[in-house]
Amino acid sequence: MSEAAIERGAGKRGLTAGLRRASDIAIRSLVPLMLALLAGGVLLAVLGRNPFSFYGNVWTYGVAQGSWQESAVTMIPFLLIATGLTVIFRANIWNLGYWGQFALGAALVAGLGPWLTTHLPLAVAFVLLFLVAGSAGAAWTLIPAVLKARYGTNEIITTLMMSFIGVGIAGLLIQGPFQDPTVRTPQTQPIDLDKLMPAIPGTSIDASLVVALVFVGAVHFLLTRTAFGLRLHILGLNPRAARHVGANVPRLVITSFLISGGLIGAAAAAWLLSPLQGYLRAGQIPNFGDLIIPFVFLARLNALAVVPFVAFYAVLFTGGTLATTSVNLPTDFLLVLVALVLLFMTVIEYLGRKRELGASYVTPGLKRSLKSPIVRRNAP
């Protein structure tokens, strides 16, 4: 065989390997989504609803006729939450306190927003509000972070408890100091429409989308191109190895918690300052995190890959909310869809891992003979 032929062969093999990897990733990420939609359709049919008109409505209300812009607005807080979760999950730490972090950020922005936006230049007020919400979210992870770093206390319980406390305090803030004095319902004073986040020129999408995308890019850079990102990755794979390569594990744990909480708090600011929101009512703080988690995993903890998945979910959320009501079902049907995504994802993941494990035992020559057992066994 000539050298050129070998090179060509190697090049071809590289290309096919690349293609195979790409298709592998696509299969592992997209198949769960499709299976979940399929199973959801079957469930709809069982409930006596027409699945085709349901998914048609999701498209109509979530993408078609400019409703994609509404989906894009919905997507903004989802993106920031997903990024925050990506950071902490990379370290193999479970920050399950996202609801409390989000609630506190939202309550503070809703409470301070009306005053800040009227008394300060709008740009300054926005920056301040994002900082306040981000700091609140970050501060709310501090206790679980320190307990985890110093005593190894299980972060699942501490973040869950802090989450309940955060949601409770947010409720107290709304009904206490931040209560709108002009109404009897427990809610904050609405921020004037012209004091909310302006739209990107030519669209009806908030400028926060740009902020969120910048954060996504920054976090992706942090995770893939810096020493911090590498240490975080090692910590996630094996904490003992992280100590051996000289990482300051307690500090790493605390930093990743703070970044995660900060991004989730910022998500609350983006959500509240959207013209769709503008105020907060007690007992109506959404728990977005639960629904975002599956898509963070589907994106394989890659901050950039999070964007299309979150966009998919935003469409499903925006269109699905109207579509479920149009087939006379509670909007909680979407929870079932997300749960199905998670289940199918774990199954596909398992099958993939099993295949890889099996493959690793087989030597290349044996694999070739396995593929075409008779024809080429004795070929040179």
Added chain:
Amino acid sequence: MNTLVATEVVTRLFWTSVVAGGLLAGLPLMFTALGETIAERAGVLNIGLEGMMLLGAYVGFLGVYYGHTVWLGYLAGMAAGALASVFMVVLCVWRGFDQIVVGIAITLAGEGITSVLQGAQFGTTYPSLGATPTIAIPLLDRIPVVGTSLFDQPLVVYLGFALVGLLTWTFRSTNVGLNLRAAGEKPEALDAAGVGVVATRTYAELACGALAGLGGAYLAVSVAGVFTPFVTQGQGFMAIVIAMLARGKPLGVVLGSFLFGVSLALGDSLQIAGIHISTDLINILPFIAIIVALIVFGRRSYLPPALALPYVRGAR
């Protein structure tokens, strides 16, 4: 003089309602947290409790709604919870999937399915059930303040307390208890001793699901008397916290559940006494107390070393 009598009556009413309300609100937590204790001992972390409770609550409600028998409701709830835990068993215990991911999926599915089925079946009406029949224990039910609240309860409550005793005994002095603990502490050792780790964990997880379903059914049938979507309001997660803090001890679970139950019930009781404090504040007090305790003592909440780790024979 009259006001003094009035205050005394109010005080007695207040304490009675605190104890009764605490017990009523604490029991669903107790059943569920006992289930989680069994599973955690065996090394299975069940984050899906909230979903299992909701499924138990809905199916239990249906059992009473159509079957007109409280026991049918409880049994149906237990079956529903156990059925949900079959997912956990097959995916996590047998196949080694991530327990936290599957647990979150079960919670989401439980929340979604129960809400959708309730909506598809009853629309926006929420039919309510009659009161659960109670059994009064003679003489003991006459004790002031705690009498009627402790000793005039549905049969399932007494059985629940019997279960606490049974579990304490099982954990402490039976082979089953030892096997459970070994499955969580050192599964290799259990395997080497010739006892199936996967089988042990399977039974533990099924028991956990059944108890969570019973907790949910009790909540819907006997506490609320009605099923509304999200009726558990995060109690599944509270049960996880209680189980972890009780360090695998059934009596600790009882104590923790009662504490949380009192805090959940205190809002209503204070209203009887004419004091208006936000329920938000009262509901977060036990969590704050636990967090403060964790900070002050800096103590690890003890967890079995093999918790949430799938067991693969021969793997290192």
